[in-house]
Structures are given as structure tokens and as C-alpha cells.
Amino acid sequence: MLYISEQGHVDAERIQLKLFATIERGPMLNVHGIVVHQTGGATASSTFNSYQNVGANGAHFLIDRDGDIYQTASLTRVTHHVGRIRSRCLETVSCTPVAIAESRRALRRGGVLELDRHERNKAWPARFPSNSDAIGIELVGMYRDSGKEQVYEAPTPEQNVSLSWLIAELIETLRIERREVYRHPEVSYKNATEASAARW
Missing domain, CATH: 3.40.80.10 (Peptidoglycan recognition protein-like)
Incomplete structure (x- = not known):
């Protein structure tokens, strides 16, 4: 230790x-x-x-x-x-269908930059x-x-x-x-x- x-x-x-x-x-x-x-x-x-x-x-x-x-x-x-x-939700496909859809929308709306903003608004462990x-x-x-x-x-x-x-x-x-x-x-x-x- x-x-x-x-x-x-x-x-x-x-x-x-x-x-x-x-x-x-x-x-x-x-x-x-x-x-x-x-x-x-x-x-x-x-x-x-x-x-x-x-x-x-x-x-x-x-x-x-x-x-x-x-x-x-x-x-x-x-x-x-x-x-x-990255989106933990999209990478692991381990969240709800609603959360997956929200992450996909963020990615479509503004690419990696928007997806990053979307992810940073989440509390860990919902994000990396x-x-x-x-x-x-x-x-x-x-x-x-x-x-x-x-x-x-x-x-x-x-x-x-x-x-x-x-x-x-x-x-x-x-x-x-x-x-x-x-x-x-x-x-x-x-x-x-x-x-x-x-x-x-």
C-alpha cells in the first residue's frame, strides 16, 4: 500500500x-x-x-x-x-435502449465533440x-x-x-x-x- x-x-x-x-x-x-x-x-x-x-x-x-x-x-x-x-454506453452496449439512443443522437448531432459533451454530463460509472x-x-x-x-x-x-x-x-x-x-x-x-x- x-x-x-x-x-x-x-x-x-x-x-x-x-x-x-x-x-x-x-x-x-x-x-x-x-x-x-x-x-x-x-x-x-x-x-x-x-x-x-x-x-x-x-x-x-x-x-x-x-x-x-x-x-x-x-x-x-x-x-x-x-x-x-468514448461512450461507455455505445462501446459496451450495457445500458438501456433509451440511453443508447441518446448517445447515438449526440453522435449524429455533433460527432465526437458532442458525444464527449454528452458523456461528461454523466456521473461515473455511467461513463468512462x-x-x-x-x-x-x-x-x-x-x-x-x-x-x-x-x-x-x-x-x-x-x-x-x-x-x-x-x-x-x-x-x-x-x-x-x-x-x-x-x-x-x-x-x-x-x-x-x-x-x-x-x-x-
Whole structure:
């Protein structure tokens, strides 16, 4: 179990604090999920450099290629890492016919943007975790252009070991349901290969 200070900082031997106030937004009052990402950059330092820009997007943790874990934002603060969220209702077909019809109408009316607005008006668990209630974990990892699409490289074995440990600790400490841990493209409109080889 992790010790988390009132400021939202984790005190653990395996986690190094490298915090960037520039990626923190408003307060995060509840944590309902975890979203796993890949940076698209070759090094941790390139991501840290981008985090120094005012208004930068970023996640709460970053795992380097050698498995080193950095906490980059407070767990009590929202970061922008998810983007526009998919409809849980449409993706899982697990809600009422009326709710499915409402989501389809939103999508027809204004595309992904309108569907995202529609979803954000719902309370969790009727929607996927979003920026407001999800912890983001970035894995340093590039993508290559395959001609038709960009394909993300597989995380290193060391990254997957650290990711597995971090997710297990966060689940236990924050009482997050294991089924609420997602790869980025599962909850948002992102490259389907992002974090596809991540294991936890």
C-alpha cells in the first residue's frame, strides 16, 4: 500500500518525485480509474521538457524505459491526459435502449465533440473515467510510421514490471476497481496501438 501525503505526493522507494505544476489543473475529488498511455517521445527528458510549458498536457506518472517511475503531478489534481471520451454506453452496449439512443443522437448531432459533451454530463460509472477522475500513467515509447498508420513500439520488460507494480499499488491504496484500468484508446479517440503491448 502506498503512502500519499495531503498534497497528493507518493512516498515510496520505487517512485521519484519530479512534479510539474504546469500540467496540474483543478482539484481531483475522486479517482475512479487509471489510463495507460505512451509518450510518443524517445526519452523521459523530452517529455519532462514538454511538461515545462505553461498549460501543457500530461499525466500523473511517467515510467522510463529502464523501469524508473516518476510522479509528475499530484494525485489530488486533475491533469489533461484522456482527451475526448468514448461512450461507455455505445462501446459496451450495457445500458438501456433509451440511453443508447441518446448517445447515438449526440453522435449524429455533433460527432465526437458532442458525444464527449454528452458523456461528461454523466456521473461515473455511467461513463468512462475522464480527466476529472482518472490517474494517467505514461510509458516512454516512440511510434513509427508504417506507411498507413503510426504504430507504437512495445514497452520494455522493465516498464511492464514497473507498470504492473504501480497499478497494483494504486488499485489497493485508492480502492480502484481493476476493470477500470484502461489503455488510452479504449476510452478516447487515440491511435489503437498506443499501450497495446502494456501488461499489468
